[in-house]
Amino acid sequence: MTILDTIIEYKKGEVAQAKALKSIAELKQMPHFSKPALSLKQFLLDETKTGIIAEYKRQSPSKGIINATATVAEVTTSYSQNGASGISVLTDNHFFGGNLDDLLAATINEVPLLRKDFMIDEYQLVEAKAYGASVILLIAACLSPERVKELAIEAKNIGLEVLLEIHHAEELLHICEEIDMVGVNNRNLKDFKVNVEASAQLIKEIPTNKIAVAESGISNTDTIVFLRDVGFKGFLIGEHFMKQPKPAIAFADFVADLKLKQ
Numbered sequence: 001m002t003i004l005d006t007i008i009e010y011k012k013g014e015v016a017q018a019k020a021l022k023s024i025a026e027l028k029q030m031p032h033f034s035k036p037a038l039s040l041k042q043f044l045l046d047e048t049k050t051g052i053i054a055e056y057k058r059q060s061p062s063k064g065i066i067n068a069t070a071t072v073a074e075v076t077t078s079y080s081q082n083g084a085s086g087i088s089v090l091t092d093n094h095f096f097g098g099n100l101d102d103l104l105a106a107t108i109n110e111v112p113l114l115r116k117d118f119m120i121d122e123y124q125l126v127e128a129k130a131y132g133a134s135v136i137l138l139i140a141a142c143l144s145p146e147r148v149k150e151l152a153i154e155a156k157n158i159g160l161e162v163l164l165e166i167h168h169a170e171e172l173l174h175i176c177e178e179i180d181m182v183g184v185n186n187r188n189l190k191d192f193k194v195n196v197e198a199s200a201q202l203i204k205e206i207p208t209n210k211i212a213v214a215e216s217g218i219s220n221t222d223t224i225v226f227l228r229d230v231g232f233k234g235f236l237i238g239e240h241f242m243k244q245p246k247p248a249i250a251f252a253d254f255v256a257d258l259k260l261k262q
Contacts, residue, residue: 028130032129037159053237169202172206215236
């Protein structure tokens with residue numbers, strides 16, 4: 001089994017447990033569920049912002065503990081104040097050390113929030129909206145094209161935008177009308193190796209009516225300049241900031257450097 005296979009098998013049990021603890025009806029009673037979601041699409045198209053979707057992530061299967069001390073409030077406030085177009089929050093607990101309360105804690109910011117998790121069930125979409133997300137991630141590597149469409153339709157029905165993550169050309173078939181943004185992950189989820197060139201190669205095949213987002217493996221502003229030049233509007237960056245002693249300061253410095261190159 002690959003790392004992704006292991007995660008998805010574990011996730012099935014995790015979702016079943018969550019359903020037993022809190023019903024969909026209870027989730028829909030939470031304050032954020034009925035609030036209109038901010039549009040990540042619009043924030044990415046806003047040229048006064050950076051295009052960066054900055055991530056809060058404590059750990060990963062490939063790197064272990066990345067940052068166990070920086071708080072959600074401290075890090076995401078800096079992201080928001082320094083021009084992040086979106087904030088991604090890892091909510092997977094077992095493999096990434098996150099949780100839904102991290103997502104809720106990030107709602108102090110007036111920036112679209114992406115629930116970063118392994119979405120396999122409609123229940124998780126309702127959870128995402130209830131805890132303050134504006135956007136959900138669907139990963140082509142662990143869903144069929146038919147399942148992507150089903151989940152994307154349900155997400156749209158409850159007011160969420162959808163970012164579809166792909167890794168190679170075969171997964172372009174997962175793109176459907178309901179997808180708002182297509183992310184090219186430079187990190188192969190089956191072996192966790194990074195190849196930034198993957199984004200530049202695949203963007204030519206992404207429909208022009210879908211906003212293109214480059215994900216993972218971005219650690220300097222020159223890479224953003226290069227990716228923007230080939231057509232990307234969004235840049236999802238997590239580990240680069242979180243591995244610094246002060247992620248909030250690291251993000252501010254990164255943005256200042258990026259502005260010098262625009």
